[in-house]
Amino acid sequence: MSTAGSAVGTGSRSQPSLAGRLRLLSVTTIVLVLVSGFGGVWAVHSSTSRVATLSRVLTPAVETHAEALHLMTDAEAGLRGFHSTGDETLLVPFARAREDVLHTLVVAEELGREAGVAADYAAPQVAAAAWLEEAHLAVGVEADSPDEAALAQSMSTFRAAHREVHDALVDRREVVRAETRTVRRLGIPALLAMTFTLVLVAAATARTTVRAVAGPLDALRSVLDRQRRGEHQARAQVSGPCEVSEVAAAVNALADESDRLRRRQDRAALLRVRTRDAARAVREPLDQDIVLRTAARVLGQLVGADRAVITHMPWATRSTASGPVHARWSADGGPLPGAPDLDRLTLRSLCSLVPDGEAMLVPTPGGEIPQAIAPLLPEPGARAVVARVGAADDSVAVVVLTVAADRNVSDDELHSVQLVCADLSRALEHSETYERQLELVDRLQELDRQKADFLSTVSHELRTPLTSIAGYTEMLREGVAGEIEPRARGMLDVVHRNVERLTRLIEDLLLLSRIEAGALRTEVADVDLTAAAEAVALALEPEARTRGLTLEVDGRDGHVRGDPGQLERVLLNLASNAVKFTPEGGSVRIEIRPSSSTGDVLLTVTDTGIGIPTQDMDKLTDRFFRASNAVDGVVPGTGLGLSIVRRVVEVHGGHMDVTSVQDEGTRVAITLPMAGPAALDEPGT
Missing domain, CATH: 1.20.1330 (f41 fragment of flagellin, N-terminal domain)
Known part of the structure; x- marks a missing residue:
């Protein structure tokens, strides 16, 4: 100028x-x-x-x-x-x-x-x-x-x-x-x-x-055109009448100021990019130690510090708080000699020095070094950027970035430190929430394992006496112990039906436990779904006839590869559910159709039963879940049938889809790969 x-x-x-x-x-x-x-x-x-x-x-x-x-x-x-x-x-x-x-x-x-x-x-x-x-x-x-x-x-x-x-x-x-x-x-x-x-x-x-004015003005116009085209270094020659000279000098001064502002904007843009990258780096990890070490590194690099120290006091305001956690970083990558650990008292002093969420450069020009900061400075005359990070869970962290005495930390850099520290605060909250979630997941997994072990143990323990009860009941029904009166035979039939019901329940529990434990063994073979469906229909025919239902099977060319026992269990669960939830006079239809376009076999079980409420559809295949209208109608059941069906179908590479209208009926559609190059091609999978 x-x-x-x-x-x-x-x-x-x-x-x-x-x-x-x-x-x-x-x-x-x-x-x-x-x-x-x-x-x-x-x-x-x-x-x-x-x-x-x-x-x-x-x-x-x-x-x-x-x-x-x-x-x-x-x-x-x-x-x-x-x-x-x-x-x-x-x-x-x-x-x-x-x-x-x-x-x-x-x-x-x-x-x-x-x-x-x-x-x-x-x-x-x-x-x-x-x-x-x-x-x-x-x-x-x-x-x-x-x-x-x-x-x-x-x-x-x-x-x-x-x-x-x-x-x-x-x-x-x-x-x-x-x-x-x-x-x-x-x-x-x-x-x-x-x-x-x-x-x-x-x-x-x-x-x-x-002549005295046009020449300098033309030269000035040429310089302005060059500057407009992006030649920011172009400058006008100060010549001609004093007014033109003053205009040329003003244009040069404006260009110099524009260059200065442009350089400042470039530095600000670069600082914003570095701040964004630093904040992203702090937010990415979930482990608290990694978060603190990453924050120390990126904050130190952001302000050109010689070293950085972050001290985190989890649950700092509570009497049962654990000790502080420290993260250190140095520009040369070496250790930090003479960098003491901050105790709770020093940490509180630093917190009282710096407002929450702000960053400041100490000592200020002409000011003294605060007593709490002095031990953190490596040498006399050094300066430090100090920031306080508070979290919603009452934990607190203090960031100390040591810089050389001649290093000028701008207000924009202090603001960038504040922004990164705000992300650090959120990252610490996320990390602590993540750690608590991991602990909770571990506890839930342990409880789930204990529950599965308990169900498996109980199922095995119940299986032996039920087998004896079923055997002796069958012997009594056959007259091994003598002639049975009709009334006694009716009682034995009730006992036999309930023994079979308990047996199926135990088998379901054992099958579900093996699936969840990853111990389910699948013996792969060619399975004729039509034949399996007819067998299931024959087994359920007495119950359907007793309830006044029509049970039909319509199937052709339903050959798939899979475990015969598991697929028969799928058919039995679906058909028995349909029979159980269909009122008198209704119908149950099992249909099997191949699809040449997709190379799959479509198995559908359709009934005219009570249907499923819309709000229950999302939870239908959850373990032990029963539809609200089934509970209200006091229809017996365990809530395991569809859960087992879905998991067995998924193991066989298939897909299950349920559509239902309350009080009108339900349709369960299962898609399984057609027999040929099977997904499950080795026994014992």
Whole structure:
């Protein structure tokens, strides 16, 4: 800015100002216009005044004076004719002359004097008056008596006096005419010459001004165009009039300021990118130790620190809090000698020094090093950026970034530290939440394992006595112990049905336990789903007939590869559910169809039962879940059937889809790969 100012001063002293040039051009033009105007006005006025003198004064004076001579001549001729003939009508000119001659001579005298003609105007007047008097006297005398010699003498005197005045007027008129011609002949060329001179001077002055201004302005425009095209280093030459020089210097100063702002914006953009990357790096890990070490590294690199120390006190406000956790980083990658661990008291002192969520540079200019910070500085004169990180769970962390004494940490960098620390606060909360979730998951998994072990153990323990009960019941029904009365046989049938029900429940529990434990063994073989469906329908036929239901099987070409026992269990669970939840008079239909387009076999079980409420559809295959209308209707069940079906179907590479309308019925569709290159192609999978 100072360079631009000195350049402006030099240009102002070395070159006339643009305002001075314009003033000179204006003054010159005005002077020449005034001179030319005055000359033209003078020429026009002079010519006009002379023409006016000629037309209004001199010419009328000559003509009026000549008219007086004409009147006198007519009067003399009339008088002679009267004396010769005695005809009084010939005295009319004489009478008119007596009335008008003297007045005419007076008017001629006035005009002549107005025109500045010096003459003896009284002589012709006196001579005319004398002749008229004598002629008047001669009119009353006999014709042969007038003194003609005396009259002739008087007329000659008048004529001579008249001639002198007339000649003076005519001479003056010719002089004025000559002057008028001279003014016209010389005034117009002089006016044209002055106008031409004015044009030349104005053109020369304008050309000089334009040359002095146009060049620097063109150069300045060229520089502005270059800057607009992106040549930010282009600068204008400070030259020309002082105003143009000042504009050029201002353009240069503006370009310098733009470069400075551009560099600052570039630094700010780079800092934003680094801040975003640092915040992302802090947010990515979930392990608390990794979060702290990553934060120490990225914060130290963000402000160009020599080393960084982060001390985290989990649950800092509680009496049962654990000890602080430390994370350290150094620019050279080495250990941090002399970096003490912060105890709870020092940590609290630092928290009271720095507001929550803010960052500050200590010591401030002219300030002292706080006692809590001094042990963290590696050497005298060093400075530190200190930030406090608070979390919603009352944990607290303090970030100390050590920088060299001559390192200037900007406000933007402090703000970036605050932003990263805000992400660090959230990351610490997430890490602690993650750790608690891991602990909870471990506990839930342990509980689930214990539950599975318990179910497996209970199932095995119940299986043995149920087998004995089933065997002895069958023996009693067959009459091994003797003839059974009808009433006792009916009781044995009830016992047998409930034993089978408990057996299926135990088998379901054992199968589910093996699936969840990953211990389910699948013996792969070709399975005819149609035959399996007919077998299941035959087993359920008595129950369906008892309930008044229609049970149908419609299947063809339903060969798949899988475990026969497991797939039969799938059919049994689906069909038994359909029979169980379908009221009297309803129907259950099992349909098996191959699909040539997809290479799958579609198995559907459709009933006209009570259906499933819409709000229960999402949980339908969860373990032990039962639809709300089944619970309300006190329909017995365990909630394991569809869960087992879904898992067995998934093990066989298939897919299950359930659609249902409450109080109208349910349709379960299962898609299994058709027999051929099987997904489960090895026994014992």
